[in-house]
Amino acid sequence: MSTVCAVSTPLAEGGLAVIRISGEDAVAAAERIFVPFGGKRVSDMPGYTCTYGRVIDPADGSVVDDAMLTVFRAPHSYTGEDTAEISCHGGVYITKRILRLCLAAGCQQADRGEFTKRAFINGKLSMTQAEAVMDMISARGELSLRSARLTREGRLFKRIDAVKDRLVTLLGELAAWVDYPEEDLPAVEEGALKATLADAAGELERLVRDYDCGMVLRRGIDTVIAGKPNVGKSTLMNMLLGYERSIVTEAAGTTRDVIEETVKLGELELKLSDTAGIRETDDRIEQLGVSLAKKRLDECALIIAVFDTSSPLDSEDRELLNYVRGLDKRLIVVLNKSDLGNAVDEKEFAGIKTVGISAKNGEGLEALTAAASELFGISSYDADTTIFANERQKRCAESALEKLRAALAAAELGETLDAVTVMTDAAVSELMELTGERATEAVVEEVFSRFCVGK
Ligand code: GDP
Numbered sequence: 001m002s003t004v005c006a007v008s009t010p011l012a013e014g015g016l017a018v019i020r021i022s023g024e025d026a027v028a029a030a031e032r033i034f035v036p037f038g039g040k041r042v043s044d045m046p047g048y049t050c051t052y053g054r055v056i057d058p059a060d061g062s063v064v065d066d067a068m069l070t071v072f073r074a075p076h077s078y079t080g081e082d083t084a085e086i087s088c089h090g091g092v093y094i095t096k097r098i099l100r101l102c103l104a105a106g107c108q109q110a111d112r113g114e115f116t117k118r119a120f121i122n123g124k125l126s127m128t129q130a131e132a133v134m135d136m137i138s139a140r141g142e143l144s145l146r147s148a149r150l151t152r153e154g155r156l157f158k159r160i161d162a163v164k165d166r167l168v169t170l171l172g173e174l175a176a177w178v179d180y181p182e183e184d185l186p187a188v189e190e191g192a193l194k195a196t197l198a199d200a201a202g203e204l205e206r207l208v209r210d211y212d213c214g215m216v217l218r219r220g221i222d223t224v225i226a227g228k229p230n231v232g233k234s235t236l237m238n239m240l241l242g243y244e245r246s247i248v249t250e251a252a253g254t255t256r257d258v259i260e261e262t263v264k265l266g267e268l269e270l271k272l273s274d275t276a277g278i279r280e281t282d283d284r285i286e287q288l289g290v291s292l293a294k295k296r297l298d299e300c301a302l303i304i305a306v307f308d309t310s311s312p313l314d315s316e317d318r319e320l321l322n323y324v325r326g327l328d329k330r331l332i333v334v335l336n337k338s339d340l341g342n343a344v345d346e347k348e349f350a351g352i353k354t355v356g357i358s359a360k361n362g363e364g365l366e367a368l369t370a371a372a373s374e375l376f377g378i379s380s381y382d383a384d385t386t387i388f389a390n391e392r393q394k395r396c397a398e399s400a401l402e403k404l405r406a407a408l409a410a411a412e413l414g415e416t417l418d419a420v421t422v423m424t425d426a427a428v429s430e431l432m433e434l435t436g437e438r439a440t441e442a443v444v445e446e447v448f449s450r451f452c453v454g455k
Pocket of ligand 1 (some may be wrong): 227228229230231232233234235236336337338339340357358359360361
């Protein structure tokens with residue numbers, strides 16, 4: 001593999017900049033452009049040592065900068081190859097000049113993520129660990145940093161690997177039994193077979209669920225507050241916000257615009273839109289509001305449907321209820337104005353999570369928080385759990401899960417062990433793609449193209 005170089009720090013003025021060289025000729029290339037003080041030779045430097053010296057232009061011997069050089073010897077480096085790192089003064093011109101010297105000394109410019117890709121190719125990191133490196137760099141908060149770090153430490157890889165190992169053992173037993181029936185091997189016991197498949201599926205299900213949960217916590221939830229005019233949507237929004245946001249009036253239909261705000265509801269962050277109702281109307285302006293409201297309902301992740309509990313549901317309420325029921329979204333029914341008594345038959349909301357509140361008096365927030373947390377499985381979520389870093393990993397796990405379920409179904413229907421074997425084998429392939437053990441060139445390219453240069 002060629003020897004590559006890149007600037008690993010941002011190209012901007014700063015205290016220091018780091019130029020990294022990795023590959024077979026890394027130390028030789030560094031020696032061409034770096035002269036240690038005190039007559040030492042770069043090629044004599046052992047791994048994990050650094051030295052102070054000068055960067056020179058070998059073309060004319062001119063001094064470019066005073067700098068530190070750190071040498072790592074294969075395989076004890078990030079990439080697993082010989083590596084040299086020059087820490088120079090953090091000037092844009094100096095940095096570029098040293099990079100050009102490295103190129104002139106025989107190195108090639110590294111692609112995005114090339115150092116981490118080499119670490120992956122040289123077996124220093126699994127694919128999931130490599131992807132976590134990028135997540136650590138882009139983490140914006142404690143929670144995302146913590147989960148990226150755990151993945152970087154290999155926690156996710158180990159969990160996936162454990163599932164895979166069990167399935168591979170099972171495949172071995174199945175193969176032996178199918179291929180050498182005359183050998184008098186113990187039959188693969190049906191109960192144990194199903195249990196192994198179900199356990200593996202359960203573990204993948206947990207990982208997928210935790211991913212959804214983790215993403216919800218990281219990114220917030222697109223939420224729509226829906227309801228006919230005057231049920232108290234704006235008042236509810238103000239209660240959640242903790243201050244007056246939209247104009248609350250007695251006249252029905254006042255809240256016409258979609259208003260967006262972000263509020264914290266327990267651990268959850270709701271990105272709220274207060275929308276107009278969805279009633280049929282001849283009014284052109286209202287029609288526009290209605291189609292906008294429907295569009296938001298179709299796109300959001302959580303619907304809070306508000307009803308006035310002090311009077312029985314009317315056709316407009318039912319129209320909304322039927323509409324949101326049909327959307328297959330996470331849904332909370334809020335029965336507002338509980339301070340005015342209850343005239344609504346709760347049977348109308350059978351099967352839906354229902355919370356009674358008085359938005360005006362600020363009552364019922366805890367119940368609403370609990371309902372939302374439960375809907376998103378937050379109450380059972382452990383922030384230290386390892387979650388997939390991205391959709392690619394989750395997709396692989398979901399495909400594996402699908403195949404395991406098919407294997408389990410085949411086992412339960414008493415189909416031939418061949419069918420079980422084929423599906424289990426397919427699941428193992430998906431898991432190996434997840435960890436990168438059997439990732440295609442295209443997948444590897446795609447993963448590392450999302451990295452920054454110099455990482
Ligand atoms: P929207 O059209 O759905 O946004 O409804 P508003 O929030 O504008 O509220 C309509 C009217 O209902 C206002 O007069 C509010 O003060 C009143 N209201 C809202 N929530 C409550 C509540 O919990 N109890 C009572 N008694 N009145 C409420």
